[in-house]
Amino acid sequence: MARPEQPVSTSNPGLAKLAEWLRAHRRAAGLTHREMAERSGYDFSATTYSRAASGNQVPRLPVVEAYARTCGAPVGQARRLWQAARYAEHRRRYPRAGVPRPDRVYDRDGLNRALQELYYKAGAIPVDEMERRAGAHGELPHSTVLRMLSGKSMFELPQLVAFLRVCDVTDGVEWGRWRSAWHRAHRHREVERMARRLARLHEASARSRRSARDQDPAHRSPATPAEPRSLPYPSVGLAMPRNRPTGDGRPPP
Structure with missing residues (x-):
């Protein structure tokens, strides 16, 4: 005789609902986990089926689907219960924040x-x-x-x-x-792509204009004029004109 299942104990209400649903359909089908493994062609072992309905953790989807098929239960409903259990587990770890409809x-x-x-x-x-x-x-x-x-x-x-x-x-x-x-x-993505393409074309055109201007002599910056060379200041005084009168009015000797 198979050992009785332990009560489901989990903080995930979705997982609890899934485990109880699987157990109820197995009991309704009158099958043990070993018989389920035999009936399903040993796709999964009796231990795997037992763990799926334990409520300790969310089982894999293929196991849940095989469990439902073997017991004659609706597979679509089993999948929806599994999805709810997984989503509740995810939301407990990552609270919902800013997800748009x-x-x-x-x-x-x-x-x-x-x-x-x-x-x-x-x-x-x-x-x-x-x-x-x-x-x-x-x-x-x-x-x-x-x-x-x-x-x-x-x-x-x-x-x-x-x-x-x-x-x-x-x-x-x-x-x-x-x-x-x-x-x-999709439309927003195409608009962004077009804007980036136009920006690249504008930048390439600007670079081409700058290059052409730099190579055109008419647009080159005029050369800086050389500073004028300063002549040396004479160190000897200039000769006085000979016919210039002296201070007393007499011509120089």
Whole structure:
């Protein structure tokens, strides 16, 4: 007989809800963890299934999905509970601060911050797992996701569509908001690129004009005139005119 499970004890309410949900469906299916491992083709061990429902930590998404499938439980609901548990864990570590809604996004930075928030709400799936779930090869490269998460680049529209799909955004109205946000950010990015291009052209033109002016003799600065050379002051007095009278009125001898 399997040992009874310990009560769920965690400060993460989302994790507690997930663990209790998994346990309830296992009991409803009448399975032990060992039988679950056998039924699932040993994709995961009995110990892994037991830990997934322990409530000690948030399990990996593939384990939660396999757990639900093996017990005949709705996989989509299991995934949503897992996402809520992961998001609660993330928010406890990083309190929410200044994340714009899609309809308040106007540039690349705002779009990336909003998508980063969506990523954590979706459970912060490992990026290589996101690439696998996106389906077609290269549709959502994990390196592209990493650059977006670090704020270094912006998704192209097909990548955004794949990202939303992996993050379980299925509502048509929500899809429209994200696409509109992307188009606003894209236009802003193109305006910035054009401004930088014009600035480079202006600087190149200014350098060319300065170079041409420096090479044109008509625009060269006039040479500084040489200072006049001073003549030596005579050290001997000038001879007096011979016919100049002396002080007593008599001509000089």
